[in-house]
Amino acid sequence: MRRVMKFGGALMSDAEGIIKVGQLVKEYSSDPLVIVVSAIGKITNSLEKLHTNSGNRDKSEKLFLDIKDYHLNLLDNLFPEGNDELIRAIDVRFNSLLESTNETYENRYEAYDSIVSIGEELSSCIIYHYLLSMGISARLINAKSLITTNSNYTDADVDWNYTQKTIETRINPMLETLDVVVTQGFIGSDISGKPTTLGREGSDFTAAIFGNILNADEVTIWKNVPGLMNSDPARFDDSEKIENISYHEAIELAYYGASVIHPKTIQPLKQKNIPLLVRPYYDSSLKPTIINNNTSNDSNTASIIVKDDQVLMSIGTQNLSFIAEDNLKQIFSAFSRNRIHINMMQNSAVSFSVSFNKDNDKLKALIDDLSMFNLKYNTGLQLLTIRHYTDELINKYVTNKKVYLLQKSRVTVQILLSK
Incomplete structure (x- = not known):
């Protein structure tokens, strides 16, 4: 082997x-x-x-x-x-x-x-x-x-x-x-x-x-954890080990920021159907988390991912004209030049809002790059992502916090909120 x-x-x-x-x-x-x-x-x-x-x-x-x-x-x-x-x-x-x-x-x-x-x-x-x-x-x-x-x-x-x-x-x-x-x-x-x-x-x-x-x-x-966990054990007392998930689900979790796996890791393994094992170094006899083609367990457990120290930037035109394709091209180019990964985005008629990890040097350079726009931003926010969410879970983590942005799909909810 x-x-x-x-x-x-x-x-x-x-x-x-x-x-x-x-x-x-x-x-x-x-x-x-x-x-x-x-x-x-x-x-x-x-x-x-x-x-x-x-x-x-x-x-x-x-x-x-x-x-x-x-x-x-x-x-x-x-x-x-x-x-x-x-x-x-x-x-x-x-x-x-x-x-x-x-x-x-x-x-x-x-x-x-x-x-x-x-x-x-x-x-x-x-x-x-x-x-x-x-x-x-x-x-x-x-x-x-x-x-x-x-x-x-x-x-x-x-x-x-x-x-x-x-x-x-x-x-x-x-x-x-x-x-x-x-x-x-x-x-x-x-x-x-x-x-x-x-x-x-x-x-x-x-x-x-x-x-x-x-x-x-x-x-x-x-x-230094039992395997792939459904949430960060250092943050959540009720974290559970995931025994088996598919490549697809692992890619989703990594994309949203699960700290155990780098986002680019899964695709080369999926290409050749090579299983990825996540296991605890302190006891090699314990059963690992196995990531492979098996999709039967993907929706069994909700996964919670938290990113701290988020910046919310709202970008608008100087004359309140619509945010159009040309504006978005300029905005995305500025983020790319400054090596800033967008974690969440939302568009309205006259504003484009994005959330990203705070880096003071990159933030300053980005503000300079986008000087032709009207910029407003908040710092010190938290991005909560829940895969396979329930309304009960959302309410549990959002109660008594100010919500800045919220996006839902069939499987995933992302909420940018105050800490």
């Missing part, structure tokens, strides 16, 4: 977590196995701050040292006897990070990808060396040399033809002789070799890319 497994950063935030990952890999290493890893802990967030403050020498230097110290402390706990080869490999990557931080780029999105992509290189290096210390035969391959994308930095599109040829040529022979191939999630490179990323939380998608091209029998995402 050929498997692809993805391990997220939350599972590897300390030495104990990495040891557990090693145990899981060893448990499944008798069959051909590719593992895809995210950056350790909250390092992606730290690298994003480093990118944001790269023009401020004092702040960027402190952030850089904090990130380096975090990894070195982790190594001290993981390898108390030391590991000189790993230390040298980590130093090489931190030198790359320092160079990326000081380099001049054409735009901030290119800079983001060059800086933030180092997180996965660091984590994969550590995991690889830990597997070697366990006696597992492994090879570390940089995903930047495997996954080719366009140059749409921060949300790059995969060139499937190039990527398929490269992965088939390089990875298939390794799986014939090695226990494990280790690579990074989230990252790739464009045709000129510049680092790119596949969108925030894109490591799931990377696992699906490998699963599709290598014709895996299954792809597994290891999480």
Whole structure:
């Protein structure tokens, strides 16, 4: 059986977590196995701050040292006897990070990808060396040399033809002789070799890319929850595990913001009918959530998705004329240029209202881009999405809150409301 497994950063935030990952890999290493890893802990967030403050020498230097110290402390706990080869490999990557931080780029999105992509290189290096210390035969391959994308930095599109040829040529022979191939999630490179990323939380998608091209029998995402939940257990006390849903339902949940699965993950697996398993890393014996072609359980449980820190922007013409196709083209182009994903939209005769995740830099740039329109916006709102809703559920979460927008279809309701 050929498997692809993805391990997220939350599972590897300390030495104990990495040891557990090693145990899981060893448990499944008798069959051909590719593992895809995210950056350790909250390092992606730290690298994003480093990118944001790269023009401020004092702040960027402190952030850089904090990130380096975090990894070195982790190594001290993981390898108390030391590991000189790993230390040298980590130093090489931190030198790359320092160079990326000081380099001049054409735009901030290119800079983001060059800086933030180092997180996965660091984590994969550590995991690889830990597997070697366990006696597992492994090879570390940089995903930047495997996954080719366009140059749409921060949300790059995969060139499937190039990527398929490269992965088939390089990875298939390794799986014939090695226990494990280790690579990074989230990252790739464009045709000129510049680092790119596949969108925030894109490591799931990377696992699906490998699963599709290598014709895996299954792809597994290891999480710190029992499986795919119908709501966030950290937010809702009555969260339930979903035992089985279809690819279609999983795509819908991911699109609306279910945090367990990246939106692009499902399609490559559906294309080849490869099941996606979501399972708890703390107990591999527990039954996973299985995502496959079975549609019989899709409507059994309502799913609730909440997005905080939403912006509601109402866009109107300066002279109160109708919002027409030409206006919408300008508006959508501005959102696209500023890499802003619209979570909800509603049109009236003289106004177009949209909800999106707050990002102060992007919001400022968007306002400048839409200066020809009359703009009003609110911040600090909450977007509630319920799949397979009932009126009782809607009332439960809307009571005593101001509703700004509400949209219903046969299966889904979205409500933008005050927190």
